[in-house]
Amino acid sequence: MKWRRWNYVLHRDIGFLCIGLTLLYAISGVAVNHISQWNPSYRVERVETNIGPVLGNPSDAETVRTILARLNEQGKLESSYRPDRHSLQLFVEGRSIMIDLTSGHVVHDRAIPRPGLREMNFLHLNHPKKAWTWLADLYAVALAFLAISGLFMIRRKTLRRGLVLTGVGILLPLLFLIVYL
Amino acid sequence: MRIFLMTILLVAMLSPATTFAKDFGQGLTLTEETAISSIIDNPEAYVGKKVKVSGLVIDVCSTRGCWVYLAGDRDFEKIRIKVTDGEIVSPMEARGKKATVEGVVESMELTREDVIKRRKHHAEETGTSFDPATVTSGETVLRIRGLGAEISGL
Incomplete structure (x- = not known):
């Protein structure tokens, strides 16, 4: 050839x-x-809501369960973080839930892959x-x-x-x- | 021959992406781990040095994946891991996962204007609100220039 x-x-x-x-x-x-x-890889969906003031120790499992119940959250809690004395951040199945413990204001972030x-x-x-x-x-x-x-x-x-x-x-x-x- | 090569290509493309997704950048080389609290308490001892730290990924840059915040080993503490745009792109699924990061500790003296600019940019990236009036002075920012990372659970 x-x-x-x-x-x-x-x-x-x-x-x-x-x-x-x-x-x-x-x-x-x-x-x-x-x-x-x-x-280019994710769309971030943000939902804000209010669950009312959270009483009790945020490091306590019972308090966290109460928060999740108020949010009607069914997903599995993976981890948590205390950004400051008045806030708690929960991670549920890749989602971030930031709670202002004093006001009850919640910012729920979800990254949805494109x-x-x-x-x-x-x-x-x-x-x-x-x-x-x-x-x-x-x-x-x-x-x-x-x-x-x-x-x-x-x-x-x-x-x-x-x-x-x-x-x-x-x-x-x-x-x-x-x-x- | 062509069918064989096509098959290899297809298998490579369709392989579950997540099986490779744990390592980022240059990977991990150091054996000794440094507590984030040690760096925060005594930055002079670490600035310019390469360290290995680990912690919970609490936030990820939602546009470029060019930074993450790692939670410290004490409550209310965190450290920013900045990577060069495009070299390492942190996935948003990393939030809530444990990461081990290697990089060089940096300290930056920022003026009030620099702080406003950075916080405004951060607010735009995270979709949050920011009031410049809340910034009254410049500040020293401690961060780690990320070179490699391993994120578990991805």
Whole structure:
């Protein structure tokens, strides 16, 4: 098989392999790019309520049970923290419940994962590390191969257009570097 | 060949993400643990030094996951763990879980304006209200520049 044929076959097959990862990195890339405007992985839901003043020792299990009962909270209590003398923070199944013991004001925070996006960002930001790092490196090498092998697939009749567009693609980041760096 | 590679890719993508989710950043290297109360009581002895601390994660930056607060070993105490944006992103599920963190202790002298700016930013991140009039002076802020962490129960 001639090298051009090999180039075509490898470009095509590696291209197929990269479709899933490219979509993952593209979608997550847009989401993460705008991290200053939103949390790309979670939506935080906040509910405020009042259960009335809480009497008794907040470190006491009975007092905590009373608070949870007033909140009609059915979830399992995981841990608690005393931010100050007048407050108690309870953690129930990943949720945070902050109680002002004097006024009874309660702020209930729940972080709801954005389905799909959280998982994509998890991979994009290389949280898994370990084997995923290698896979992501392989993907980067594959992308570099696709870019270079693509250059050798330009046909004579589209050579000029191919070179111009390739040049634009290289110049664009350079232009931004000149402006912003 | 292609089917084989596709299978590996799919398995890697569909593996339960949480099985890897415990370690963050550079991981843990120190053997000795320092109590958060020791750092708060005697910051001069720790500033610039690498320490390993552990405690309950009581709050996480809800936008970038770029900081967490660890509860101290005494009531009413906590310490902020700041990580470089993007290097470590703390998940919000970490709230209420026990974390062991390694990092360098930092102390920062803030002016009143700095304090207002930081608290305003914090209020925006946490969706809480903040009145600048409550800040009357500058302050010294103690924090740990987080390098690695392990969060159990994720």
